Amino acid sequence: MAMTLRLTDEENEDLRRTAERENRSMQEVARQAIREYVQRRTKLRDEALARIVAEDAELLDRLAR
Structure with a gap:
């Protein structure tokens, strides 16, 4: 099922950096966090x-009883 996840700019940047650092997609990182x-x-x-x-x-x- 598809869904839209709205993040703040800061949350999006944190997610992007984490995904980049771990050589994973942002979606993979978000799904694991969930x-x-x-x-x-x-x-x-x-x-x-x-x-x-x-x-x-x-x-x-x-x-x-």
């Missing part, structure tokens, strides 16, 4: 849910 962001957010969410389940196990058990 994948890494999603993975980090998913991990944080999963950790938060696990913490809630562990801390509130007794309450959750009572509510499930």
Whole structure:
């Protein structure tokens, strides 16, 4: 699926320099950054849910009855 990503001039320049430095396309760098962001957010969410389940196990058990 195609999408348009609007960047500020500074963001575009940072992306261009990074891509050039890594000998990759700007698209490759942006897609990797998005994948890494999603993975980090998913991990944080999963950790938060696990913490809630562990801390509130007794309450959750009572509510499930």
